[in-house]
Amino acid sequence: MTLTPDRVNQGQPRAQPGADLMTSEEASQFATLFDRLVRGVEEVVLGKQHVIRLAFTTLFSGGHLLLEDVPGTGKTSLARAVAQSVRGTSSRVQFTPDLLPGDITGVSIFDQRTATFEFHRGPVFANIVLADEINRASPKTQSALLEVMEEGQVTADGITHRLSGPFMVIATQNPIEQAGTYRLPEAQLDRFLMKTSIGYPDHAATVRILEGASRAAGDAQVAPVLSAESVVEVAALARTVFVDATINDYVSRLVDATRSSPEVRLGASVRGALALVRTAKTYAASQGRHYVVPDDVKALAEPVLAHRMLLDAEAEFDGVTASSVIGRILVETPPPRSAEERRADAL
Known part of the structure; x- marks a missing residue:
């Protein structure tokens, strides 16, 4: 099988039970296609290759991404560029306190000519949905979006409307200016496959940005590389990557360590362990x-x-962060040993 931008897999989806595992040739083709997507977005979001790779990892893992950062770091630009790289549909919703659930999912409107209610789809019916400043909407509106993210469908007047794949939500939120905002509860944060931040660009990237200051922000365009159908097939191919039993054991030990850490009140769930394996593939x-x-x-x-993870209040007061806890756990939890190392110990 040959991976191409327009048609990735001419056969059946690779994620069916009993499907063959990914070959080394397919992995090489996957990496080439992945790098092409990253390079395209990097023309718009300068100097942030690692974050861009995380965004596409989330896309091909079938999850959703939360970007939390201070204003002006390019959160919206990154989300827009990822959407443009896919030849599918995209939408943008600016979350405000007066936004209603129906403004996202859609509403049923009475048609006087036919004397029936007709469902008008909301912006959530797109392949890539940018939820800008999600923490500014009310909890009821946030829940409407997060329910769609989990179920992949909208139910209105007893009728279920399925969303077509791929479906990815890229949500942004501002960690400062919390007045008038509604923080996402931890149970709802769990719906996002990954959470990351972009951060300020380095000096060289800043100079390049300033050189293009005369160009309007909306002028930056990313050429589409994949169709929506191809994204689904690439994601199915990614699920066929081989995971050894020792890797699963390692992930389980890491997640267990988050629950037993003295600084943590609530550790990562089984959903978190599954997410780590999916994204690792x-x-x-x-x-x-x-x-x-x-x-x-x-x-x-x-x-x-x-x-x-939910940290203990006393640990937060002492300046402990979830990231620092993860870093310590990675140091203290030994990874699985390679076959060569195990053979050397046996001698």
């Missing part, structure tokens, strides 16, 4: 490997697990 394929190694898990542990 995609991350491994993006590196050109058809199997997961411990370094893949280490690279994704913080963006996948940190936002699923």
